[in-house]
Amino acid sequence: MDLLEYQGKQLFARHGLPVPEGRHADTVDDAVAAANEIGYPCVVKAQVAIGGRGKAGGIKVAKDETEARAHSEAILGMDIRGFTVHDLWIEQASEIAAEYYASIILDRSEKKLLAMVSRMGGMDVEEVAETDPDALVRAHIDPAAGLDTDAARQLAVDAGIDDDVTDQVAEMLVKLTDVAVAEDATLLEINPLIVTNDRRVVALDSKATIDGSALFRHPELAELTDKSAEDPQEAMAKERGLTYVKLGGNIGILGNGAGLCMSTLDVVAQAGGKPANFLDAGGGSKADAIVDALEVITSDPNVNAILFNIFGGITRCDEIAKGIIEASRRIGIELPVVVRLDGTNSAEGLGILAEANLGNLHVERTMLGAAKAVVELAGGRS
């Protein structure tokens, strides 16, 4: 789960990391009140889960109430690369003497957390990695020992951080590691990590990713929502506990198991089709889950044919078949539906489908056959 900038900064503040003073607002009036409280100059910042806000005009300095109002009006509701701005962060303006970079990230390949520091902040850090790799200092964190202050200071020194702020940067890194472990964050990135004119180290931005599997032990984080990029189908699926990703094509896909579902998308694409979505019905799916899944898929106006690819291990094909019949009855599906049922109880499942005699149902025995059939039914090769 990705946090918005202000959510990340609030998380940092809770753990004692220095961040500029700020207030959240989601109306113009609240934004102006916040700006007045914080004082001027302050910065009105769009809160969306994508970069390039500055370029898009989503970050503006206000020197008085008039500007605060004007900027808030302009930025709230703005579209930034497909994301709508619903939230603002009104922040005290900082005087910047230097811009650094610091991050803690899970390196899944090494199976350790990785700390990275650079004196070249405020820019694309991938560029730094490519053009000036020595400027980006990195060290894996020992899982048992953690990151101690000496090791953190060494990183800062190696990165060429100014002498007078090395200790502060080191402390920031240690605290950042603590945040990662305490809050189950797989990514915490501060870019830029600034040095103010009066030589204080402050986190000017925040990118944070929290492990979705750990939200059960972070109820306050689990409550946070990001309204900026909610696709109606994805929101609907989330509500019903389904794993769904919209892809934009016209063939609705349902599979049981993420790998099988991805494989189905690939096979349909190879047959010349354009999948509308990924939807993993999960292991052990019962009839209700199938009904939910079909409701989500058919609510997408682009879908004009559907493919069910089921290989039942624990999932029983007769349950899936019952779900398809039930869904047809409940929501009246007229679109062509290609069904491939294999595995546990497939004979029973196919029998149930044959008996129901639904005109729009096409049964295929193999995965490849089913893919070809649904592509044809969706309107041939696109």
Place this chain on the structure above:
Amino acid sequence: MSIVVGPDTKLVVSGLTGREGTFHGLRNRDYGTDLVAGVTPGKGGQDVDGVPVYDSIAEARGERGANTSMIFVPARFAAPAIEEAIDAGVETVIAITEGIPVLDMLRVYWKAKEAGTRLIGPNCPGVLSPGKANVGIIPAQFFDAGNIGVVSKSGTLTYQIGNELKQAGMGNSSIVGIGGDPIVGSDFIDVLTLFENDPETEGIVMVGEIGGDAEERAAEFISQSVTKPVVGYIAGFTAPPGKQMGHAGAIISGSEGTAEAKKKALEAKGVRVGKSPTETAQLAVEAMRAA
């Protein structure tokens, strides 16, 4: 011979008294696996269809000689359960549970490594050695005994491929589900090593998917240390690229994590990659004929 599970497996199931644990534990027993005990703290002294239940894995090991642990407990208790198994000295731990926090698994991974425990999973369907033992949720009826080893990140996709292999007349020495989580106890390289050293395995099928660089590292390993023929399948060519969040991720990855990158890496080392599960089974047939 098979790998990881077989006739010498003495299985203890953490979570045997739960609904899923009972269903799959007894299924494994009915298949022929030696299920010696279950563990649920507080339920020691009970039994599940005659299988004794203990309060701890240490007791199950002491009393019944359990050497393999299957972890079938909810995500929030699973990491501690795996650690308990490691502490009890169990040789092999197979964690079926999905949704274990990744930083818990980071800790558990290193604990297992230090103790020399073989950890498979989490978020995996387990391990099946056809005709010998089944530990986990793999439906054994779709697999025949034979000489092809299968190692896979997926669940149902593995059954699909196993079924295709069976229809093509091929059987398996062992099928190992390594799981799809970012940090798993054993990755492709660990299992390829076991297959390479297993006399019963003569060919290998590797099933990967987008994310991470395990397939790329496996490709390198295959070119250096695997003499048996390997064919592969990668799922996820049509998956949308991950949303970039910060740029740190782009720097550390040894790969873009795309299906295309994995296919290229494998093919560069002589591993043929099928376009579909069906084609992959065909490639396996051809590879064995040529061997």
